Amino acid sequence: MAWDGSHIWLSDxxxxxxxxxxxxxxxxxxxxxPGSIPTGLAFDGSHLWLVDWGTDTIYKxxxxxxxxxxxxxxxxxxxxxxxxxxxxxxxxGGSAR
Numbered sequence: 864m865a866w867d868g869s870h871i872w873l874s875d876x877x878x879x880x881x882x883x884x885x886x887x888x889x890x891x892x893x894x895x896x897p898g899s900i901p902t903g904l905a906f907d908g909s910h911l912w913l914v915d916w917g918t919d920t921i922y923k924x925x926x927x928x929x930x931x932x933x934x935x936x937x938x939x940x941x942x943x944x945x946x947x948x949x950x951x952x953x954x955x956g957g958s959a960r
Contacts, residue, residue, distance in 0.1 A: 865904040871888075874903065876900045880895060881904070881913070881924075883926075898918035899918055901916075910925060911924040912924070
């Protein structure tokens with residue numbers, strides 16, 4: 864789950880969807896995930912960062928959930944994306960596969 868200052872973003876690992884919610888939890892929009900099992904979201908002030916368990920990939924997304932040309936193989940089990948302020952994303956993770 865992530866907060867962009869206006870909306871809540873939620874990833875659904877069962878349906879492979881990303882939801883944009885207003886502050887009362889109403890779904891404003893939903894987007895198909897770029898991978899197969901989205902498991903974590905963070906917002907860095909301009910982009911969403913999505914960790915996908917199924918593809919072992921970290922995706923950089925615009926807030927309309929379209930891809931920007933940036934993705935990285937994660938290769939970690941239990942990878943966590945931690946947002947540090949509005950300017951950076953730090954990746955912390957568990958054990959390598």
